[in-house]
Amino acid sequence: MSTMNIQMVDLTTQYKKIKPEIDEAIHRVLDSGHYILGKEVGEFEAAAAKYLGTRHAIGCASGTDALQVAMMALEIGPGDEVVTTPFTFVATTETIVLLGAKPIYVDIDPLTYNIDPAALAAAITPRTKAILPVHLYGHPADMDPIMEIARRHAIPVIEDAAQAMGAEYKGRKVGGIGTFGCISFFPSKNLGAFGDAGMVVTNDDRLAEKVRTIIMHGSRKRYFHEILGVNSRLDTLQAAILNVKLKYLDQWHEARRTSAHFYNRLLKAKEITIPFEAPYARHIFHQYTLRVPNRDKVDERLTQKKIPHAIYYPVPLHLQQAYLNVGRPTGSFPQTERAAADVISLPIHTELTEEQQRFIAHSVMEAMEK
């Protein structure tokens, strides 16, 4: 078979399977008229906090906003440094720079693609205001050594768990390990809304209250503004949808893990590096990402066969044009630069069939032979 109508993420089939529940939730909100901060927001926040095992979960408008408001709550601004990874989605750096602070990059561990704790200590300076690890692709960063360095220097940790809602580090859900966890519910995420949505989680009562104030224009009492804020609330409709979908999340993670393990078996070739799952990790396979030595060929072959695929991310953040003023020269982070040249992500979602996976894997293998 030459084409199969494979999708990178299949959101509509997933929706159709739970359509009555979702439609009911949406109509409940429409009928209520409480479109801003309706009761579904509080209900979803409580359910998410329980799921993640955190004291507080505060909905906001996106994962990007979650990062920004967490940093605002920590009063990060001009002159401050935030230590992070250059191998991530732009939002991680963008929010640091928007607040006037400077991203200080640390190279990645080539197995997990996450910040290398061994290189982290050397990046800490008296100006470091936070450490910002990312749990890329749904695989946790190695949090114990990161937390140890943070404790030693009394620096807060902001976990970018945008891609990792439900991933576990030594049996604990990520996001609740650091001072803050920032989550994205972008539609293609493992727990995806039907539009933009995000969340900040924390176990710190004072910081939770501060984030709640910041996302409401810096106000706790209407029209009285105590601190600089933004407008970043979680939409009631999105909360209602997310509350339905959260019940299925573990089952969906399981489906992705099964698909990932099946790919692993199909893609046996010594030139292909399949995703690594560290002994401390429960990977949720937001992405299924390979490393291949001849990525252009694989890219070309998959395109020819109309198989969707993606490169997350082709240009590391220290080399991105918009951020060259805070960047570093080529060669500064060799593991990151190598990964950016080698990685390729294959379709993975809850609706993927074994037949589709066989076809995809076969096509990758064909490109390896040429």
Ligand SMILES: Cc1ncc(COP(=O)(O)O)c(C=O)c1O
């Ligand atoms: C690592 C990472 N951080 C932050 C974000 C930002 O999330 P959002 O798209 O919800 O603003 C994303 C995702 O899209 C992400 O993948």
